[in-house]
Structures are given as C-alpha cells and as structure tokens.
Amino acid sequence: MNDQGLARLEPRDQLRAVGMRVTAPRLAVLDWLSNHPHSTAEAIAAGVRERLDSVSTQAIYDVLNACTRAKLLRRIEPAGHPARFETRTADNHHHLVCRMCDRTEDVDCVVGFAPCLEPSNALGFILDEAEVVFWGLCPVCAGRSQSTNHHIEESV
Amino acid sequence: MNDQGLARLEPRDQLRAVGMRVTAPRLAVLDWLSNHPHSTAEAIAAGVRERLDSVSTQAIYDVLNACTRAKLLRRIEPAGHPARFETRTADNHHHLVCRMCDRTEDVDCVVGFAPCLEPSNALGFILDEAEVVFWGLCPVCAGRSQSTNHHIEESV
DNA sequence: CCGTTATCTTGACTCATTCCAGAAAACCTG
DNA sequence: CAGGTTTTCTGGAATGAGTCAAGATAACGG
Numbered sequence: 001m002n003d004q005g006l007a008r009l010e011p012r013d014q015l016r017a018v019g020m021r022v023t024a025p026r027l028a029v030l031d032w033l034s035n036h037p038h039s040t041a042e043a044i045a046a047g048v049r050e051r052l053d054s055v056s057t058q059a060i061y062d063v064l065n066a067c068t069r070a071k072l073l074r075r076i077e078p079a080g081h082p083a084r085f086e087t088r089t090a091d092n093h094h095h096l097v098c099r100m101c102d103r104t105e106d107v108d109c110v111v112g113f114a115p116c117l118e119p120s121n122a123l124g125f126i127l128d129e130a131e132v133v134f135w136g137l138c139p140v141c142a143g144r145s146q147s148t149n150h151h152i153e154e155s156v
Numbered sequence: 157m158n159d160q161g162l163a164r165l166e167p168r169d170q171l172r173a174v175g176m177r178v179t180a181p182r183l184a185v186l187d188w189l190s191n192h193p194h195s196t197a198e199a200i201a202a203g204v205r206e207r208l209d210s211v212s213t214q215a216i217y218d219v220l221n222a223c224t225r226a227k228l229l230r231r232i233e234p235a236g237h238p239a240r241f242e243t244r245t246a247d248n249h250h251h252l253v254c255r256m257c258d259r260t261e262d263v264d265c266v267v268g269f270a271p272c273l274e275p276s277n278a279l280g281f282i283l284d285e286a287e288v289v290f291w292g293l294c295p296v297c298a299g300r301s302q303s304t305n306h307h308i309e310e311s312v
Numbered sequence: 313c314c315g316t317t318a319t320c321t322t323g324a325c326t327c328a329t330t331c332c333a334g335a336a337a338a339c340c341t342g
Numbered sequence: 343c344a345g346g347t348t349t350t351c352t353g354g355a356a357t358g359a360g361t362c363a364a365g366a367t368a369a370c371g372g
Contacts, residue, residue: 021338021349041328056352061329066350079233079287082328096281105279123261125252127292131235136283177318177369197359212321217360222319238359 007090018070025055029063030087033073037086038104078133094132100141107134163246174226181211185219186243189229193242194260234289250288256297263290
C-alpha cells in the first residue's frame with residue numbers, strides 16, 4: 001500500500017493500514033480535516049466536539065501527534081501561528097499564507113516534484129525536506145487593505 | 157542609504173540610520189548577533205549578559221522586536237523551535253536546519269534573486285516573501301547517526 | 313543642562329502544547 | 343464472546359516562549 005493509495009481510503013481503513021487502533025476521536029479528527037484542511041488544533045477540537053460532545057483537548061493533541069507520526073497527517077507551522085494540519089501527505093506541496101487573515105492554501109511544487117530540494121550549496125547537510133511558505137495577502141484582504149489605504153489617503 | 161549599505165555600518169550607526177536611540181542593550185545585541193548568527197533570544201540574552209552584567213529578558217525581546225521591525229534584524233522561526241535572529245537582512249536568502257542538533261546555516265537563493273517567489277498558481281494572493289527551510293542532518297549529526305545505526309544493526 | 317519621550321525593569325500573564333497518573337476502551341486470544 | 347493486555351483517553355498540573363502593563367531610567371534635541 002503506497003501513500004497515494006492510503007489517501008483514498010476511509011479514515012477507518014487508513015488507521016488499520018498503519019496499525020493504529022480505530023477510535024471515535026481519531027475518526028472524527030480525520031474526517032473533520034478531510035473537509036477542513038489547514039485547521040488548528042483548537043478548530044479541530046471545536047469541530048470534533050460538534051459530533052462527539054465530549055473529547056478532551058489532550059486527546060485531540062494525542063490524535064494529531066500519533067497521526068502525524070504515522071504520516072496520515074501533515075503538520076505545518078507558519079511562523080508566529082499555531083500549528084495547522086492537513087490530510088494531504090502524499091506529495092511535498094507548499095503553502096500560501098495570508099498575513100492578515102491567516103487563510104492558508106495549498107500550492108503545488110514550483111519546479112517539478114521536489115522544488116528547491118537542491119539548494120545552491122547544502123554545506124554537507126543531508127536534506128530530506130524543502131519547506132516553502134509563500135507570505136502575502138489573500139485576494140479578499142488585498143482588496144480590503146487597498147480600499148482602507150484609499151480611505152486613509154482621502155481622509156488625510 | 158540602502159539596505160546593503162546599512163549592513164556595513166557599525167551597530168551604533170545602523171541604529172542612528174533608522175532613527176532608533178542608541179542604548180547599551182541594543183549595541184550588545186547587534187554586536188553579539190553579528191558574531192553569532194541564528195541565535196535564539198535566550199542565547200542572545202546569555203551572550204549580552206556576559207558583557208553587560210544586567211539586562212532584563214524583556215529588554216532583549218524589546219530590542220529584538222524593535223530591530224526586526226526596523227529591518228536591522230531578521231527573525232526566522234523554524235517549525236517547533238524558538239525564534240532565531242540574524243543580521244543578514246539585505247537579501248532573501250534561505251536556511252538549512254539540522255533536525256538533530258538545530259544547527260542553522262544560510263543558503264543563497266536557489267534560482268537567482270527571489271527563488272520560487274512565483275509559485276505555480278498563487279490563487280490571487282499578492283506575495284511579498286518566499287520562505288524556504290531545508291530540513292535534514294548536518295554533516296556531524298549525519299556521521300553520528302550513521303555510526304549509531306551501524307552499531308544497532310550489529311547488535312541486533 | 314532640562315524636558316520630552318523612548319526605552320528598560322519588574323512582575324504578572326497568555327497561549328499552545330506537553331507531562332503525568334489513573335480510568336476506559338480496543339484488540340487479540342482462547 | 344469473556345478475559346487479559348496494551349493502547350488511548352480524561353483531568354489537571356506544568357512548561358516554554360513570548361507578551362502586556364506600569365512605573366523608573368536614560369537618550370536625545372534644544
């Protein structure tokens with residue numbers, strides 16, 4: 001079973017495939033994330049509690065850590081933000097993050113499969129991952145900040 | 157005065173150039189960082205206290221934040237690690253981080269000046285920075301982990 | 313040298329996350 | 343499908359990195 005295959009399974013079978021026990025909190029977390037990628041632990045906890053009505057915060061963190069270790073989830077940690085999680089683990093894709101509203105979106109590799117995985121000079125390091133975060137403003141915030149600036153300019 | 161020029165000035169003159177007051181904690185932090193790039197706030201505090209014998213932790217954070225805002229310093233925050241600071245701010249270079257010992261080194265842009273600053277599809281985001289972190293093992297840790305594995309294989 | 317204003321000190325506090333010990337539940341086994 | 347093992351979950355305390363706030367101190371501009 002390769003990673004690509006794993007992603008197509010139901011949460012229940014994904015857990016079985018990596019030898020993890022099937023529990024309600026795990027199913028709920030995986031299910032929530034498949035519909036709400038890039039959620040924080042807090043948002044996931046809120047979503048999971050909507051349908052399980054009682055899950056400890058610690059359980060959420062345990063589930064996220066166990067699934068990340070088992071490669072069912074991927075954790076991203078944009079500078080200055082709490083960690084976010086996603087179910088898309090099969091490829092080394094990257095992220096766009098809005099500096100204003102924190103909206104986070106996927107972007108495919110810039111150059112073929114592993115972009116930039118060969119830096120100009122690796123100084124002897126043995127690399128296993130190239131993590132790329134593009135920072136900027138999402139279309140909504142870009143529009144808003146422009147109109148805000150406009151407003152400020154007018155009122156000065 | 158452009159950014160390249162700033163970098164060549166003494167700390168005292170860098171501060172003056174951006175209109176900040178010259179204080180002992182600021183001089184000590186800038187001086188320490190020019191000799192110890194990629195230090196954490198804690199390491200910087202320790203270094204600064206060696207020659208100032210009394211600086212509050214809050215002062216260290218204030219200095220780091222003020223200088224980062226003024227672009228005299230750049231802050232990098234590798235996932236799962238406390239923030240690190242460096243004086244090299246004139247270019248958009250990237251970093252190698254060792255997963256084992258946290259050693260952090262600079263690498264130049266992979267492709268020309270702003271590598272990857274154009275993702276395949278920016279989804280309408282207006283980007284201002286492409287942050288790249290290469291994760292792996294530094295030469296020392298790679299050597300050590302290889303000999304460790306060897307040892308394990310032998311002992312099994 | 314003085315006044316203004318930025319900076320520093322001290323100490324409380326937040327946030328995201330982890331650690332711990334015991335209770336509960338999932339899986340294997342017969 | 344009951345019993346035993348082992349993993350996972352609960353509840354509560356604790357951690358690390360960093361921020362907030364109020365008053366004391368010290369840079370700079372005149």
